[in-house]
Amino acid sequence: MKAAVFIEPGTVEVHEMDMPTLQKPTDALIRVVRASVCGSDLWWFRGIAQRTSNSTVGHEAIGIVEEVGSEVSSVKPGDFVIAPFTHGCGHCAACRAGFDGNCLNQEPGGNGGYQGEYLRFAHADWALVKIPGQPSDYSDDMLDSFVTLADVMATGYHAAVSAEVSAGSTVAVMGDGAVGLSGVISAKLRGATRIIAMSRHEDRQKLAREFGATDVVAERGDEAVKKVMELTEGAGVDAVLECVGTEQSVDTAVQLGRPGAIVGRVCVPQKPEMNTNNLFWRNIGLRGGVASVTTYDRQVLLEAVLDGTIQPGKVFTKHFDLDHIQDAYDAMDQRTAIKSLIEISK
Amino acid sequence: MKAAVFIEPGTVEVHEMDMPTLQKPTDALIRVVRASVCGSDLWWFRGIAQRTSNSTVGHEAIGIVEEVGSEVSSVKPGDFVIAPFTHGCGHCAACRAGFDGNCLNQEPGGNGGYQGEYLRFAHADWALVKIPGQPSDYSDDMLDSFVTLADVMATGYHAAVSAEVSAGSTVAVMGDGAVGLSGVISAKLRGATRIIAMSRHEDRQKLAREFGATDVVAERGDEAVKKVMELTEGAGVDAVLECVGTEQSVDTAVQLGRPGAIVGRVCVPQKPEMNTNNLFWRNIGLRGGVASVTTYDRQVLLEAVLDGTIQPGKVFTKHFDLDHIQDAYDAMDQRTAIKSLIEISK
Numbered sequence: 001m002k003a004a005v006f007i008e009p010g011t012v013e014v015h016e017m018d019m020p021t022l023q024k025p026t027d028a029l030i031r032v033v034r035a036s037v038c039g040s041d042l043w044w045f046r047g048i049a050q051r052t053s054n055s056t057v058g059h060e061a062i063g064i065v066e067e068v069g070s071e072v073s074s075v076k077p078g079d080f081v082i083a084p085f086t087h088g089c090g091h092c093a094a095c096r097a098g099f100d101g102n103c104l105n106q107e108p109g110g111n112g113g114y115q116g117e118y119l120r121f122a123h124a125d126w127a128l129v130k131i132p133g134q135p136s137d138y139s140d141d142m143l144d145s146f147v148t149l150a151d152v153m154a155t156g157y158h159a160a161v162s163a164e165v166s167a168g169s170t171v172a173v174m175g176d177g178a179v180g181l182s183g184v185i186s187a188k189l190r191g192a193t194r195i196i197a198m199s200r201h202e203d204r205q206k207l208a209r210e211f212g213a214t215d216v217v218a219e220r221g222d223e224a225v226k227k228v229m230e231l232t233e234g235a236g237v238d239a240v241l242e243c244v245g246t247e248q249s250v251d252t253a254v255q256l257g258r259p260g261a262i263v264g265r266v267c268v269p270q271k272p273e274m275n276t277n278n279l280f281w282r283n284i285g286l287r288g289g290v291a292s293v294t295t296y297d298r299q300v301l302l303e304a305v306l307d308g309t310i311q312p313g314k315v316f317t318k319h320f321d322l323d324h325i326q327d328a329y330d331a332m333d334q335r336t337a338i339k340s341l342i343e344i345s346k
Numbered sequence: 347m348k349a350a351v352f353i354e355p356g357t358v359e360v361h362e363m364d365m366p367t368l369q370k371p372t373d374a375l376i377r378v379v380r381a382s383v384c385g386s387d388l389w390w391f392r393g394i395a396q397r398t399s400n401s402t403v404g405h406e407a408i409g410i411v412e413e414v415g416s417e418v419s420s421v422k423p424g425d426f427v428i429a430p431f432t433h434g435c436g437h438c439a440a441c442r443a444g445f446d447g448n449c450l451n452q453e454p455g456g457n458g459g460y461q462g463e464y465l466r467f468a469h470a471d472w473a474l475v476k477i478p479g480q481p482s483d484y485s486d487d488m489l490d491s492f493v494t495l496a497d498v499m500a501t502g503y504h505a506a507v508s509a510e511v512s513a514g515s516t517v518a519v520m521g522d523g524a525v526g527l528s529g530v531i532s533a534k535l536r537g538a539t540r541i542i543a544m545s546r547h548e549d550r551q552k553l554a555r556e557f558g559a560t561d562v563v564a565e566r567g568d569e570a571v572k573k574v575m576e577l578t579e580g581a582g583v584d585a586v587l588e589c590v591g592t593e594q595s596v597d598t599a600v601q602l603g604r605p606g607a608i609v610g611r612v613c614v615p616q617k618p619e620m621n622t623n624n625l626f627w628r629n630i631g632l633r634g635g636v637a638s639v640t641t642y643d644r645q646v647l648l649e650a651v652l653d654g655t656i657q658p659g660k661v662f663t664k665h666f667d668l669d670h671i672q673d674a675y676d677a678m679d680q681r682t683a684i685k686s687l688i689e690i691s692k
Binding site: 099268281284285 | 438439440443444445447448450508578579580581582584604605606608611614615618619620621622623625626627628629630631632633634635636
């Protein structure tokens, strides 16, 4: 089978590989229909994070179940599924508390290689999310939206859940990438009535407004704080979705909240050390981390896509086939695409 | 009138002072019945925090309203009240959101001098909490419990609210001082079914158990983490109340939580810089700050004291009169009292 592999920073290639096989009775083998490139893939693509040469890549996909282990009964061969990047077992304390992204039984090193024709999926019985029908029952746009439920849409939603966005909230969303835009969708889905998108790119501002942003602030740093304070009559916002991860973005996020606001962050912090007194003296909360993909898909996101309430697939502004995986990465690296979709099979 | 004043680190004296007067139409003048010494007073008493010589001290009291400004209508002379250390205006964005400890209209420099015969109280109309009847209607124990509603009990409760303790929670409480013990009371009041008190002093362990602790862990650091993990079958707790503020305590608190747990902290952090990756990778939340005293007293705490559900006044293990204010501070400084109460008038 064909799969994308990392060669060196800046280079991915499609290689012929051995078919993955079931390794545990809780595994499933999935034939990939569509996959996508994640902003976090750019970390190793750009050489910021280390990655082993010739390793398979990708962690967002939808597909058809080909084969299941003896302990998998919730899905069967032929089922159409979302393959989340998380692999919750469903029965540990973390999964039971709704934090399946931190499953206590996950495999060391994780489970990847979603940008290929087939993938092995761990903890398939609980973590896979079944989609009704078959790919041929859905439009291209709908299939794209399903792909976002493997990671990016659930990650944006995790920012909103972590920041405790609720009906009537005023929300600021830091970041206009696919995660930030998913954050805007999520804030609206949770009933926020005012959504301030922090964005300086016209195409992304437009999409943010389409997704529910009521205001756009292009400024950064102190100027951004000033602007948001003006928009909120000096009070600050009820919730901040931090979907960037840079030091400046996190610092600004903390300043945008009114006393008691929570910053929900879902991007790996670039600078771990933080002055938490800035939180303490204004009762600003800091929550977030890896998204609870399966939990959110089942609770709310799959239904919201199926009934047309949300169209997160619009974050895919460019489509590629597997043979053009390098172009898919380049487009995101050079910001000519918000997010790249890879069509792999029908 | 007589009031306690700070002389130099280690020394407080009672001086004859001018009577405080109303300075704003939103002020009230209070005759103090009982006051108390706060753990945070030890910061300047020990010379760790700077304080101006000859300044009046204290920020926890109950008393009788003597006089009110023209814009104060919710209380009148003769009313028996809790005088919180916080001074919420009741109408700004912070107060409306339930964070009156961060009122956006509070006076620069705050409002103190509660350890004296009279005090001027800012934002009296909203922030004061009326107690039914008169001091003579209540037992000494009940009066002591009312005093805790000016700060320490509400602060412990804020730790539990910030950590989002709910019915059925398993909770760890860092710190066995008056705040930590109030945290134990709060966890129980919010329905926690398992409360692990981190305490190494026998008298405090005993009081913690009386207040609702189901388990006591005397270890610190890695040994404490190991012990709590054993008690929770390797999962960690649902919520952590951080009532110490030292670097070690905060570090331990973060490690005690299961994925998704929140650390609710209410003590000024000794070391502001913190590695927040330890939070991110396990979805541990960090919330807390200054308590919402008036909000909590009105919502739940005053009623819980009045109906006997909670007896937070038991944290006062020593009683003094105003003339023995030095002894009251010494007792807390030398840990011969958990908390010192000052009887000032009837």
